[in-house]
Amino acid sequence: MAPKPSAIRKNNWVNIIFFAVTTLVGLIGTPLYIYKFGVTGSEIVLLVFFVVVTPLSITTGYHRLFAHATYKTNAVIRFLLLFFGGAAFEQSALQWSSQHRAHHRYVDTDLDPYSIKKGFFYAHMGWLIFWQHETDYDYVKDLAEDALIMHQHRYYLLWAIVAGIVTPLLLGALTGHLLGAFVLSICLRLTVVYHLTFFINSICHIFGRSTYDIYATAKDNWFIAFLTFGEGYHNFHHRFSGDYRNGVRWYQWDPSKWLIALLGKTGLAWDLRRVSNFRILEAQLAGENRRVTDWLARDDKNTEFLKLGEIVQAQYDSLGQDLVKWEKAARKYKLMSRRQVVDYSKRNLAEAREQFDYTHHDWKALLKQYLTAA
Numbered sequence: 416m417a418p419k420p421s422a423i424r425k426n427n428w429v430n431i432i433f434f435a436v437t438t439l440v441g442l443i444g445t446p447l448y449i450y451k452f453g454v455t456g457s458e459i460v461l462l463v464f465f466v467v468v469t470p471l472s473i474t475t476g477y478h479r480l481f482a483h484a485t486y487k488t489n490a491v492i493r494f495l496l497l498f499f500g501g502a503a504f505e506q507s508a509l510q511w512s513s514q515h516r517a518h519h520r521y522v523d524t525d526l527d528p529y530s531i532k533k534g535f536f537y538a539h540m541g542w543l544i545f546w547q548h549e550t551d552y553d554y555v556k557d558l559a560e561d562a563l564i565m566h567q568h569r570y571y572l573l574w575a576i577v578a579g580i581v582t583p584l585l586l587g588a589l590t591g592h593l594l595g596a597f598v599l600s601i602c603l604r605l606t607v608v609y610h611l612t613f614f615i616n617s618i619c620h621i622f623g624r625s626t627y628d629i630y631a632t633a634k635d636n637w638f639i640a641f642l643t644f645g646e647g648y649h650n651f652h653h654r655f656s657g658d659y660r661n662g663v664r665w666y667q668w669d670p671s672k673w674l675i676a677l678l679g680k681t682g683l684a685w686d687l688r689r690v691s692n693f694r695i696l697e698a699q700l701a702g703e704n705r706r707v708t709d710w711l712a713r714d715d716k717n718t719e720f721l722k723l724g725e726i727v728q729a730q731y732d733s734l735g736q737d738l739v740k741w742e743k744a745a746r747k748y749k750l751m752s753r754r755q756v757v758d759y760s761k762r763n764l765a766e767a768r769e770q771f772d773y774t775h776h777d778w779k780a781l782l783k784q785y786l787t788a789a
């Protein structure tokens with residue numbers, strides 16, 4: 416069955432009122448509150464905690480774990496990601512992932528829930544407040560098998576309220592700042608985190624570099640990456656969405672990638688999926704080739720351009736061949752070095768066995784001596 420267009424025009428009053436209240440209280444209430452009561456260290460700590468943990472649970476949890484399955488982790492971490500992800504009030508992980516998978520599959524078409532082709536505001540937040548989306552749960556059949564994800568989906572509002580409202584209020588009350596927790600850790604935090612998340616669908620589909628897919632609307636934007644725990648490297652992400660990294664270079668700001676790698680190092684996450692460096696380099700070279708070829712194609716009557724085009728093509732072809740050769744050599748080396756490890760372990764095992772036999776022989780001789788003496 417052909418999929419239906421993703422949305423019909425309909426004001427979503429629940430979202431409109433929720434956005435309006437949190438934004439107004441967050442932006443107007445914050446300066447008023449600080450003016451009247453000041454702000455204490457514990458209130459700042461609580462605010463920073465929620466400003467960091469809730470979007471980080473969306474990026475490492477909702478996005479890279481649930482929507483893209485780029486790694487695996489245990490039930491405790493999954494629970495924490497669903498809990499604090501829920502606190503961000505960005506729908507259930509199941510619904511979020513389904514819409515996000517549709518975004519990747521049908522990017523820029525009418526089936527993309529937050530298509531940039533419908534304008535900056537639509538992609539940013541318009542799609543959530545002026546449109547009604549039909550979520551196709553066929554995209555997330557794998558996630559529907561997870562009991563925790565399904566619990567969060569069925570009782571989403573309860574999860575979101577407990578994690579995103581009750582928890583900060585409780586912590587605020589315990590430190591004597593109930594109102595401060597409401598204004599700062601709920602309303603201001605939601606306003607800030609919402610727009611930072613929305614920037615990925617709006618700004619990152621317009622402004623930035625297209626290194627890996629030059630025709631994609633998705634761009635690598637280091638500034639937005641800085642604000643969104645690494646999600647701004649959106650050109651790479653759309654090209655290689657199965658990779659747990661978005662900022663693929665070691666120096667690119669991507670705390671979500673570092674957190675997943677840390678979980679991997681400590682054994683709390685496993686099966687971290689990374690695209691081969693050769694595929695990444697290949698995509699980058701293809702992008703460079705397309706860019707220069709398109710530039711030369713501006714004037715197909717210019718003989719100088721035609722000649723240059725031939726040189727570029729020949730150079731690109733031999734670059735491709737050299738890359739294949741390099742990859743083959745690397746694969747062989749990896750196999751060889753692995754075999755050497757096997758040889759080493761085999762030798763190690765034989766030596767240990769030999770040593771044991773030697774000592775065992777002495778032991779037996781010793782026993783014989785004593786037993787005979789006794």
Ligand SMILES: [Zn+2]
Binds near residue numbers: 518615616633
């Ligand atoms: Zn995107």
Ligand SMILES: [Zn+2]
Binds near residue numbers: 656
């Ligand atoms: Zn994605």
